[in-house]
Amino acid sequence: MLSALPKIIRIEGFELSAKLTETVGNSRQMFDRRGALLLRVTSNAGAVGWGETWAYPSAAAALIREHFAPVLIGRDATTPRAGWQAMAARLGYDRRGISTMALGGLDMALWDLAGQIAGRPVHALLGGKLRDRIPAYVSGPFMKPGSNPYRDFEADIAGYLDTGFRAIKLRMGTNPAQDGAMARKVRAQIGDAMPMMIDLNEGFTVEGAMAIARRLAEVDPVWLEEPIAHDDLPGYRRFAAASPMPLAGGEALFGLRAFRDYLTAGVFDFIQPDLGLCGGLSEGMRIAALCEAFDVALVPHVWGSVVNFQASLHFAACLPERRGRLRWPLFEYDPSDNPLRTAFASHPLDADGMVAVPDAPGLGLELTAEMLEPFIINRWTIE
Numbered sequence: 001m002l003s004a005l006p007k008i009i010r011i012e013g014f015e016l017s018a019k020l021t022e023t024v025g026n027s028r029q030m031f032d033r034r035g036a037l038l039l040r041v042t043s044n045a046g047a048v049g050w051g052e053t054w055a056y057p058s059a060a061a062a063l064i065r066e067h068f069a070p071v072l073i074g075r076d077a078t079t080p081r082a083g084w085q086a087m088a089a090r091l092g093y094d095r096r097g098i099s100t101m102a103l104g105g106l107d108m109a110l111w112d113l114a115g116q117i118a119g120r121p122v123h124a125l126l127g128g129k130l131r132d133r134i135p136a137y138v139s140g141p142f143m144k145p146g147s148n149p150y151r152d153f154e155a156d157i158a159g160y161l162d163t164g165f166r167a168i169k170l171r172m173g174t175n176p177a178q179d180g181a182m183a184r185k186v187r188a189q190i191g192d193a194m195p196m197m198i199d200l201n202e203g204f205t206v207e208g209a210m211a212i213a214r215r216l217a218e219v220d221p222v223w224l225e226e227p228i229a230h231d232d233l234p235g236y237r238r239f240a241a242a243s244p245m246p247l248a249g250g251e252a253l254f255g256l257r258a259f260r261d262y263l264t265a266g267v268f269d270f271i272q273p274d275l276g277l278c279g280g281l282s283e284g285m286r287i288a289a290l291c292e293a294f295d296v297a298l299v300p301h302v303w304g305s306v307v308n309f310q311a312s313l314h315f316a317a318c319l320p321e322r323r324g325r326l327r328w329p330l331f332e333y334d335p336s337d338n339p340l341r342t343a344f345a346s347h348p349l350d351a352d353g354m355v356a357v358p359d360a361p362g363l364g365l366e367l368t369a370e371m372l373e374p375f376i377i378n379r380w381t382i383e
Contacts, residue, residue, distance in 0.1 A: 006077040006117055010042040011069040011106070014369065015057045015378040016305065018339040024142035027173025027203030034338050036276075036305040037061055038372065041109040043077040049113025050365055052311070053105035053276045054304035060102040061380065067099070068106055069382040078117055080110035080125075084282040100254035100279050107280025108311050108363075115362035122314040122363055126285060129317035133354035136333040137167035137197065139302075149174060150182045157189055160335070166353035167330060169197035169225070173204065173212065180215030187219040195326055197248070199225040206235045210242060217244035222325060223270050225249060236267040248272055251301035255279050259287050263294040272332075274301040275315060276308040284315050297322045302332040305340035309347065310363040317357040331355055344371060 016036050023032040037057035041049045053060045068087045075083055087103045094100075115122045123129040141156035143149035153170075160168060170186060172179045187196065198221050200209060209227035216224065223246045228235045230252040240247055246269035253259055254277060262268055273287050284300075291298040298319055302312045313331070322328040333347070333355060341347075344367055347355050358364030 006043040006045050006047065008041055008072050008075050008077050008113075009044045009383060011064070011072060011382045012040040012042075012369070013061045013064060013378075013380045014038040014040070014372050014376055015061060016340055016372060016375040017377050018375050020337045022337070023145050024336060025145070026143055026171045026199070026201035028201050030143075030145050034340050036307075036340055037105060038305060038307055039064070039105050039109045040369070041072070041077075041106070041113050043113060043117065045117070047077065047113055047116045049109040049111070049116060049362060050307050050367055051105040051107065051109030051112065051280070052304055052307035053101040054308065055101055055277055056098050058378070059098050060105065061378070063099055063102040064106060065380060065382060068103055072106065072110075073382065077110075078114050080107060080114050081282055083107070083110045084280065096254040096258055100283075101277050104278060104280030104283060105276060107282050108275060108307065111281045111311075112362040112365070119361050121359050121361060122281070122311070123317045123357065126281065126314065126318045129314075129357055130320065131317055132357055133350065133352070134313065134316050134329065134331040134357065135167070135327070135353060136165065136331045136349060136355045137169055137195070138163075138165040139169050139332045139334040140171065140336055142171045142336060143173075150178075153182065153186060154189060157186060161190065163335065164349045164351065164353045165333070167195040167197070167222075167326075169199055169332070171201065172198050172216075173200045176211045176215045179212050180218070183216050183219045195222045196220070197222050197225060200227045202226045202229050202252075204228060206239050210239065213244055221245050223248040225272070226251070233261065233265055233267070236262070237265055240267040246270065248299070251277065251303075253278065256283060256286050256290065259290055263290060263296060268296060271296050271298050272301040273298070274303060274308070275311050276304050281311060281315060285318070288319055292320060297324060297328040299328060299330050300332065303334065306344040306367070307363065307365065309341055310345070310358060310365055313355065313357050314363065340375065343374075
């Protein structure tokens with residue numbers, strides 16, 4: 001007699017907040033805390049899977065409790081794609097916002113749970129990893145409050161070089177003269193051969209960002225990331241037509257259709273979905289196929305806690321290699337103060353500036369509710 005299939009019996013939410021040792025930020029905002037919503041899905045056999053969304057933890061939690069968690073209770077715990085489809089059927093007016101983030105966080109947990117039950121890593125369930133290590137680029141330095149936001153760049157970058165990073169993405173965005181001068185200093189510090197990317201974090205109008213871009217062009221960036229608001233597609237068309245460098249974006253796009261619109265417009269040379277925002281691993285794989293059809297490199301955006309970090313490693317391990325100016329994918333690695341990652345796992349770089357792909361079952365996390373206790377600001381359960 002066949003045993004009963006594992007069923008989902010419990011979904012828990014852990015809203016987390018961690019105080020940082022100093023205030024940092026970008027062209028739009030400064031912050032002194034990191035937050036996330038972690039989700040734990042449990043089967044009737046006791047297996048658990050972890051997921052995450054991080055942009056609006058409390059709002060996403062409310063949607064999960066009311067709309068998505070009830071759909072999953074009692075479902076087969078081994079079929080994450082079917083779970084995603086069941087939740088997607090509940091999407092309504094908010095198809096490109098917090099609902100997609102909430103759904104994606106649960107989807108991530110479903111894949112982890114399925115991997116735990118099968119005793120296989122998530123990348124195997126996704127079709128198989130194409131690499132054991134992924135070249136990492138350092139996501140930093142960040143700007144600091146006050147009149148001299150770049151005051152710690154030289155020391156921060158020296159630390160990154162000592163750690164072994166071989167590509168770098170700067171947070172910038174003050175004014176053309178100051179940004180251009182700082183970019184030249186960084187280029188002199190890291191040398192001509194090291195790939196440099198620059199992120200303006202949606203801080204400017206088309207005209208303002210273009211003025212900065214012209215000053216930055218002389219340091220030969222691999223890309224300029226999110227120079228204007230992410231939802232200004234007409235603005236991106238104007239910017240891309242005159243930009244002196246390739247453009248990257250997509251971390252704040254939600255769902256397959258949003259990526260379809262920007263790829264069709266031809267404004268991005270690099271697409272950057274974040275698994276914690278875009279709809280999870282199920283949607284991430286569909287976005288990857290869309291990028292391949294449009295011949296655009298996918299470079300995952302990675303933020304939040306250890307859960308999104310681990311999930312993104314599995315995702316990036318399954319992306320096809322692309323050979324352009326660099327070999328893609330690259331992995332975004334934020335080494336700044338973030339207890340929601342570093343308190344739970346270590347991700348050292350090897351001698352070649354690469355980070356290893358996990359091979360343990362599921363996402364490869366060793367995480368318990370007790371470990372989260374110092375950071376929990378709200379906790380809830382749906383059974």
